[in-house]
Amino acid sequence: MTQTPAIIILSDAALPMARRIARATGGEVHGLNRRITEVVDRTFTEAGPHLARLFSERRPIVGLMAAGALIRLLAPHLSDKMSEPPVIAVSEDGSAVVPLLGGHHGANDLARAIAAQVGGFAAVTTAGDVKFGVALDAPPEGYVLANADAAKQVMADLVAGKPARLEGAAPWLENSGLPFAADADLVLRVSEAGDAAPEQGLLYHPRTLVLGIGCERGADGEEVIQLALDTLKAAGLSEQAVGLVASIDVKADEAAVHQVARYFGCPARFFDAATLEAETPRLKNPSDVVFAEVGCHGVAEGAALAAAGASGELVAEKRKSKRATCAIGRAAAPFKLETLPGGARGKLMVVGIGPGADGWRSPEVSAMVSASTDLVGYSLYLDLLGPLADGKTRHDFDLGKEEARVHRAMELAGEGKSVALVCSGDAGIYAMATLVFELLDKSEGAEGLSDAARRIEIAVSPGISALQAAAARAGAPLGHDFCTISLSDLLTPWEDIQRRVTAAGEGDFVIAFYNPVSKKRRTQLAWARDKLLTYRPASTPVILATNLGREGELIRVVPLGSLDVDEVDMLTVVVVGSSNSTTVKTGDGRTWVYTPRGYARKEGTAMTHITSGDAA
Structure with missing residues (x-):
């Protein structure tokens, strides 16, 4: 079982037990939104479709509900016994833990683990497990x-x-x-x-075999895979017995090494030159040329031996292809993920959690946060993760420490950790993703990134931006062309901001203003209002969206001519309509803002319409 279990609840009453199970299994709590009042990792509107989706994704399912109900909901989706994920029914008090499906694919073990945690009884019914205490078709890890x-x-x-x-x-x-x-x-x-x-x-x-891999930078992955297969065949060894791929740490970001690991379905681990050099007495083919280049007398054989350990041995000495080398070591016991030698390539996941509501957080982001060991971010953003942050090491930063925040996240990943760098809204819109790549692009120096931090794996996952959230709450103001402008002059000269506001006004864009005011900065928004009034009517609708998706959410619509800077704070997004944006009221008294796709110029604007045949 490699995927995160989904713990399904239908009411608040099951939440305490669900959280206990989540802590024990590393799972996520999924709740029926119309019956859940507290914060959970994910919500769903209908149990049947949600369970079907999880089942099709091969996610382990733990349902705190009647076994019969869980069976009926999943029955239409049962087809292949060999590919079914674990499905377990748990009574709300935890007294009964019943593996329904996937008993030999992790369900029985998961049921036992849950029962041990909550003091219940695991009702395992598969014949082999009952009679012999073993499932021959589901061998243990390794x-x-x-x-x-x-x-x-x-x-x-x-x-x-x-x-x-x-x-x-x-x-x-x-x-x-x-x-x-x-x-x-x-x-x-x-x-x-x-x-x-x-x-x-x-x-x-x-899975006791380790492939020690050395290769040139940019080596072809298919070449290295074939070299590994040839080395195994020559030694009379099965490729299914490979449990690890190992190399020197400067190859932690080498695509070919990771391609080999994916092919054999095992992890890749890396060792520094000093560790590999310590294996020199056991090498079959020590090389002074290799030592001069990387600081050890053998990468392939050295990595194979270092991973196999002191009680392991080299069972296939180094073989060469055009751009790679491969050797095979054998460990005394099968490799297991929790006790692997060497260091993993660290991973930095830059995630946008949206405005804050868990319902607006994407499943991909939730999965990345769940898979992380460390969380880095502004304290408020980490708090908004709720139970999803449980069990993670937090690295809290104040506002204004953005570069330090990103630097810390990258260095943690450089240590081999899986790090989630948490941003509000979208990670790439006025957030931390840009800084990640900016730091990578900077020249090396005393305050630059370490070599290890430069070799990390990076993934960026989008989130709902404040602009999108404000637009959705207010109607459809982004129905035509729009842009975003930050009014903060901490990083951007005020003259540049003025030029952009002017250009957006002349272009008649809907404009979303980020960072509209601060405690010390109160004049920029007023200047932008006055400038835009020269291009569009005073009646142009302006959306003021505060605390989006969080407690205290407030959405107001005011005319541009009446926009009062004192009604705006640091947690407000200001969306100014174009000359064509308008409002409409519905029967419930709500005022909605929209910008039609068809463009008809309003009276009272200072802009001159130019057709395609007019001279500019």
Whole structure:
């Protein structure tokens, strides 16, 4: 199970138990919006479609509801037993934890983990688990079943009383309740070799092999993959026994190395030159040329040995292709994600959480925050994440510390952590995404980024901007051309801001003003109002949107000519309509603002209409 579990609740009564389960499993709480009054990670309007979507995404589902209801909702979507995600029904008091689907794909283990956390009983019913305490078609982490199609018959034979013969070593099999006999016809084989599966039995590959990879910058990924496959074949080893790809840390951002890891379905880890140099006595092919270039006598063999550990060994010495090298090490035990050696390539996720309401936060952003180890951001923005921030290491910053905030996030990622840099609205609109790339683009220096921070993986996920939120709350003011202008002159000269306001006025754009005022800055918005009044009527609608998506939300519509700067604060977005924007009232008394797509000039503007045939 690699995806985040979704804990489904239909009322506030189930929320305390759902949060306990979320903490225990790293899951998200999803609540039925019309019955949930408290903040949860995600909300949905109808249970059936939401569960169907999660099921199609192969997300583990934990429903705090009756098992029958959960079964009926998912029944139309059942098709392939082998690809079904875990589905578990939990009573609201946690006393019963019932894996309904995906028992051998993580549901049984997840049910046991939940039961242990909440003091309930895991009602596991699959035959192998009940009789032998093991699921042969779902080996534990670190093992791969090579011939899954044979598992059903083998398990049936064992349940019927036939014994098995164990070839190789695997503690999870040895410590099970399986009946073993030295002369049994059924074979459970555990081997890293690329041999065929037994005629009667199962073949398990322990993921004990590590591919040590060295390559030139920009090497072709397909070339490196083929080199790895050739090296495994020459050594008589199965590619399914590969549990790790390893290299030197300066290759942490090398695309080919990560392409190899994706091909073999395993993580990539990296070691510094000093660690690899310590493996020199065990190298088969030490190289002074390599030492002169990167500071160690071997990258491929050194990385394979460093990852395999002191009790591991080199089982295939370095092979070369045109632009890469590969060696294979063997660890004493299968690799597991929580105890992998070396350092991971860090990841920086720059996320826009929208104006603040959890319903306006995208599923991708929620997933990124859930996957992070560290959160970096302005304290208010981190607080707005609610339970989604639980269990994360917070790095809070005050307003005005934007560059320090981004620098810290990138350095944390450089340490191998998964970091969410949290922005309000959209991460790329007057937010931190720009600074990330600006810091990468700056020259190196004493205050610049470390080499490790420059090798991180970066992902930017969009959010609903304050402009979009204000427009949606007020109607459809962005129906025609629009622009955004920040009135803050902290980073932009006031002369440039004046020029942009003038140009937007002449172009008759709908304008969204960000940072309209501050405690010390009260004149810019008044200047912009007066300037725009020379291009559009005093009756032009202006939207003042404050605390969007948060407690205290306030939406007002005033005429441009009556715009009072004292009615605007730092948490207000000001949207000024074009000369064609107008208002309409509905039967409930609400005033809506819209800008029609068709353009008919209002009377009273100072602009001159020019047709395509007129001379400018």
